[in-house]
Amino acid sequence: MGRKTDSEIGRFVLLVLLLLGSVSCFMVYLCFSMAYNSVSSSSDDGVVGNTNRDEVSECCRGIENLELWGDAVKWGSDFKVDSSKKCCMACKDMCGGGGRGGDKPCLCDSWVFCGDKQACGSRFGECWLKKQKDTLDPAQRDSGDHVMWTSGVIFGKGEGIVGLETEYGVLRVKLLPDCAPLSVSYILELLAQRHCAGCRFYRAESRGRNWDLEGNHIKNAPFGPPYAVIQGTLEAHGTVFKDIPAESCPTVKRGAVAWVGSGPEFFISLANHLEWPEKHSVFGFVLPQDIENLERIARLPTKPDVWSGINVSVLEKPVHLQFRRINTSH
Numbered sequence: 001m002g003r004k005t006d007s008e009i010g011r012f013v014l015l016v017l018l019l020l021g022s023v024s025c026f027m028v029y030l031c032f033s034m035a036y037n038s039v040s041s042s043s044d045d046g047v048v049g050n051t052n053r054d055e056v057s058e059c060c061r062g063i064e065n066l067e068l069w070g071d072a073v074k075w076g077s078d079f080k081v082d083s084s085k086k087c088c089m090a091c092k093d094m095c096g097g098g099g100r101g102g103d104k105p106c107l108c109d110s111w112v113f114c115g116d117k118q119a120c121g122s123r124f125g126e127c128w129l130k131k132q133k134d135t136l137d138p139a140q141r142d143s144g145d146h147v148m149w150t151s152g153v154i155f156g157k158g159e160g161i162v163g164l165e166t167e168y169g170v171l172r173v174k175l176l177p178d179c180a181p182l183s184v185s186y187i188l189e190l191l192a193q194r195h196c197a198g199c200r201f202y203r204a205e206s207r208g209r210n211w212d213l214e215g216n217h218i219k220n221a222p223f224g225p226p227y228a229v230i231q232g233t234l235e236a237h238g239t240v241f242k243d244i245p246a247e248s249c250p251t252v253k254r255g256a257v258a259w260v261g262s263g264p265e266f267f268i269s270l271a272n273h274l275e276w277p278e279k280h281s282v283f284g285f286v287l288p289q290d291i292e293n294l295e296r297i298a299r300l301p302t303k304p305d306v307w308s309g310i311n312v313s314v315l316e317k318p319v320h321l322q323f324r325r326i327n328t329s330h
Contacts, residue, residue, distance in 0.1 A: 059179035059249040060088035062152030068110050068130065069139035076112070076126030084150045087113040087127035088178060094129065095156045106156030109135050112149050119148035135159055136188060136325065153177040153184070161287070162191055163324045166201070168300075169293035171268070172326055173257055173284040179249035183259065183283035186244065187323065190236060196322040201232035203267075205313045206298040211271040215254030225311045228271035230297055232321070235264035247281040255291055257284040268294060 062084050073094070081087050094108035112128040114120040132138045138153055153160075155177060164171040177184040190196050205226035211217055215228070235241050243262035252258060252273040258280040259266050268286060286294060302313035 056176055056179055056250055057092075059176070060085040060092065060152070061178060061181050061247065061249075062088060062111070062113065062150045063181045063185065064150045065145055065147045066143045066151045067141045067147050067149040068112055068132075068151040068153070069141040070110055070130035070132045072128055073108050073131050074127075074129035076114070076123070076128035079127050079129070080125035081113070081127045082125060084113045084115055084152075087111050087129075088152050088154070090127060091129050091152075091154050092178070095154050106154075106159070107131065109154050109156060109159070110138055110151065111154070112151045114149055116148050123148075136162070136191060138188075152181055161326045162187065163326045164286075164321050165324050166293070166297070166319050166321045168296045168319065169290065170324075170326075171290045171293055172287045174287065175284045176250070176282065180247040180281050180283035182244050183247055183263075183281055186234075186241075186263075187283065190234065190239070191323045191325065193236070193239070194324075195236070196234070197237040199232070199234050199236055199321050201230050201297060201319040201321065202315055203229070203231035203312055204298050204300055204302055204315050204319075205229055205270075206295075207270050215269075215271040217272065217274070223273075223275050226313060228273075228298075229267045229269055230294060231260065231265065231267040232319075233264050234266055244281065246279065247283070248278045250282045251278060252276055252280055252282060253285075255286040255288065255294075256280075256282045257286065258282040270294060270298060 074090075079090075081090065088111055091108040091111040095106035108129040109132050110130045112130065114123045114126045117124045120126070132153070135153060135155060155175060160175045160177065161172050162175060164173055175184045175187060190199075205224075205228060207215070207228045208224075208226040209218065210221040210224060210226070211228055217223070241264045244259060245262065250256065252269050254269060254272055256269045257266065258269070260280070270291075297319055300319070301316045303316055305312050305314045
């Protein structure tokens with residue numbers, strides 16, 4: 001057998017080096033890809049924990065006596081259903097796959113349904129699926145008792161996020177119009193005014209030793225005090241607040257934004273309050289990345305007080321807040 005020449009050995013070594021380089025590049029690409037996907041999934045609409053995401057996907061409510069305008073993507077004259085929920089779900093199916101966190105393009109973000117048989121006449125059951133130019137400022141054609149339509153808005157992945165701005169950082173809130181349409185309508189009204197004079201946090205209670213870092217209740221620990229909530233008011237000066245009827249859908253989990261009663265007092269939860277009855281209207285969730293800003297407020301100086309026989313912690317200095325738009329183009 002002949003001996004290999006130096007040139008043959010050199011070519012063999014070069015081939016091995018090229019192979020190792022290709023493998024290394026592939027591994028680097030794989031790692032970056034996994035990291036990117038992990039960041040993307042944590043920074044988008046996984047804002048709601050798995051249980052809440054399932055609960056929200058089943059919510060499909062609208063506002064009666066309201067007709068939203070917009071470009072039709074499915075004409076109601078050719079598409080009829082027997083309930084407003086089915087009309088809403090048809091829109092969800094065109095926006096991320098039923099609202100379950102899919103990656104499909106959001107082709108429909110609003111719907112209009114005619115469900116009053118007497119008032120609608122031949123238009124009874126019509127379901128118009130539409131696309132808004134601005135989902136945070138949906139085009140409204142008419143409203144009032146004389147309007148026979150029921151309308152709702154759907155926020156796709158990365159949409160419907162507003163900023164609750166404080167001196168301790170911004171709390172980005174994913175709104176839930178399919179669960180609490182009346183509540184979200186009020187928040188969008190505040191957003192359009194570009195101010196929220198009088199809006200503030202005035203109560204702050206940490207998780208203490210009752211809940212862990214994930215917001216889970218610690219076995220055999222009391223449920224408070226402290227109650228792991230930041231409470232405040234969204235009654236802005238110059239704005240007439242009308243009591244909002246119960247719109248409960250998701251349970252109160254860590255990051256949930258909900259009304260106290262029918263508002264305008266509200267709270268943001270720092271824990272999973274599974275022990276609370278489903279009477280709080282949850283209309284949004286703080287993004288996980290901003291929970292630390294909420295925890296900062298919970299650590300501010302407070303003074304004790306008693307409300308209706310309940311021991312609470314009131315902030316020594318209220319934290320003022322206002323809503324602003326969040327740029328989600330990236």
